Amino acid sequence: MKLNLTKNRGRILRYTCVFVLIGFGAGIGIFFNWWWNVYLPQQAYVPNKPVNQFEDTSMESAYYPRPARTTSIYSINMSNLPGDTAVTMLTMAGVIAKGPAGPKIYVENDGGYYSDWLDLIRAENITVIPATDPWALVAQSAGNMTGYIVYKSDSAGVQQSNDPILSADTLSYQHQDESYCVAVSLSGLMNACVVEESNVTAAQAAGLSQVFDARGKDVEWLFASTYFGQLRHDMIFEVEHHTSRRLHLIDYPVFCNAPVWHAQTHDQRAEFLKNFEADSPSFGWGAVGPTDEAGLNLQVTAAGGFFMPSDWCRDITVFASINVTCEQQALPAPVVEENVHYVSILMSDGDNLQWAMGDYGDPRWFGNEHRGEFAMGWMLPPAMADLAPLIMRHYYQEASPLDRFVAGNSGHGLIYNSKHPWHELHVNRSAAILERADLDVVVIQDFGWQKATFEPTLNIPGVKGVIYNDYTQYALQSGKSLWVNDKPAISFTYNFWALFDTADEISLFVNTGSTAVHTPNAYTLIVVHAWSYNMNDVYNLVQRFGNNVRVVDPDTFLTLYTMNVAHMDSEVFNIWHFISLYGPYIALAGGIAMVFITWNYLYQRRKKRAVAAMAKASDALAPDKAPDKAPDNK
DSSP states (O other): OHHHHHHHHHHHHHHHHHHHHHHHHHHHHHHHHHIIIIIHHHHTOOTTOOBOOOOSSSSTTOOSOOOOOOSEEEEEEGGGOOTTHHHHHHHHHHHHHTSSSOOEEEEEOTTSHHHHHHHHHHTTTOEEEEEOOHHHHHHHHGGGSOEEEEEOOSOTTOOOOSOSSOOHHHHHOOOSOOHHHHHHHHHHHHTEEEEEGGGHHHHHHTTOOEEEEOTTOOHHHHHHSTTGGGSOSSOEEEOOTTSGGGGSSTHHHHHHTOOEEOOSSHHHHHHHHTTSOBTOEEEEOOOOSTTHHHHHHHHHHHTTOEEEEOTTOOOHHHHTTSOOOOOOOOOOOOOOOSSOEEEEEEESOTTOHHHHTTGGGSTTTTTOTTTTSSOEEEEEOTTHHHHOHHHHHHHHHHOOTTEEEEEOTTSSSBOOGGGOTTHHHHHHHHHHHHHHTTOOEEEEEESSOOHHHHHHHHTSTTOOEEEEEESSSTTTTTTOEEEETTEEEEEOSEEESTTSBOHHHHHHHHHTSOOOTTSGGGEEEEEEOTTTOOHHHHHHHHHTOOTTEEEOOHHHHHHHHHHHSOSSOBOOOOHHHHHHHHHHHHHHHHHHHHHHHHHHHHHHHHHHHHHHHHHHHHHHHSOOOOOSSOOOOO
């Protein structure tokens, strides 16, 4: 009886452990599915909210206010702006940009890209006047301002991080003083620059007087105040006031009279977003958790907005004022070949405005020595045609005949189309911006493959096709295609990312791939994760391709696909790529199963040995048995 009870207890324990593991895994999956697909999207959603009505200009779909063009700028280097003096300079730049076409203020960065762009500005017959003393510049501009707004910096004691996306200070630091947000938000409204309390004496010496004290006031106060009703509700600016991001971007919201804020939690962000109109652009960055890239984008999407990473941008008030035409180089007619495998390669993260205005031209990427040796696709945010057309035109002019630009993630600003309540409205209104940017291929990022995600974009007359990038894993849909109006939407086939497809795997699959050019199997789209690999890595990948592989730009790729392949929805299945995509998960499940099987085997063997030992011990302790037959006494 005791042996049976022990046996049952062991069996119950084993099965309990198995069910606990299964339940734990399923629980995590259910929780994250609910978190991403239900909780975050529903938080910020407000049905029937007002819709962005655009700027009152002759330009179609004018989302972005633009200052009057200037004939001169004062340029001052960040090295001359210690502490929070840069906040004063940028807010003053925003106030001055609201006036007529007088001199504007430009903040450069010690020989970085914002210093390089000065040559583009000079080429537009705009005089660049060097400045070194910020307070002399304040004194010179004092007549254009009503005074200053004082705030207290919330950056004291915050450990700065080298991580440009998520940093320890961003995620763990609790706001101590949000008066920066209040002061910057009211700067344009009051036509006053913003001064940190330690610089008040310098501001007064420059001839300014205090018009408002923002100290002790937080973002909740701002949204509840009567001032908020006087600010724009069609532009969203989330700026981390407690990190070095506070020294960027803010010249533009000051010019626009838009509120600047930063949330501490997802719940707080959702409440703030409810105050903004549908189809409003969202600038900056606002991490409030370790998985907040998708969290931020989902909440902005649910609120009806569209997001542009722009936390490190500066001087938009200068670039937006210089209106130039952006036109890509004309493409030659595609060369149609038989018995080849077509490949197109695209660099990721083209939704990133601050990257496009910054080190996009670095030797790791667009400035690489190998650019122009093979065809390459480059994503750019279409909004550059309005916000920084001078820089966009520069890339177009510097492009080789083998370079081609496409609209970055989700077209005009990052949204998750399947989760956006005003998806069709936003896409339809974006057509004019795509035309101004001269972009006819759109990369869309979303969760899942469904025709409704692509239809509005493919219904735009000027769009040639869509390339799909799944958020979960860029190449998750692995070469699927569908058609709308005889225009294709095609998913990335391979994800050249340190965590996913390697150069060896990709080159093997491509070199052994189909060469039947009238079938989808002969076409491969590769996305390069910009933060894992650079153009040197792409060059080395291309060198591995065989003689029957043709690397073409994404425009040509879609043209050939449309010409050669039957217009039928299809799924390309490659067993080896399936293994490379899902192999880690299969291996994990197999590993757990093997652990359980091994544990069960060892347990059963140990139990058998224990039973045998108990039986042997029982036999040894038992009294000698009488013989079955009495001995013969004869």
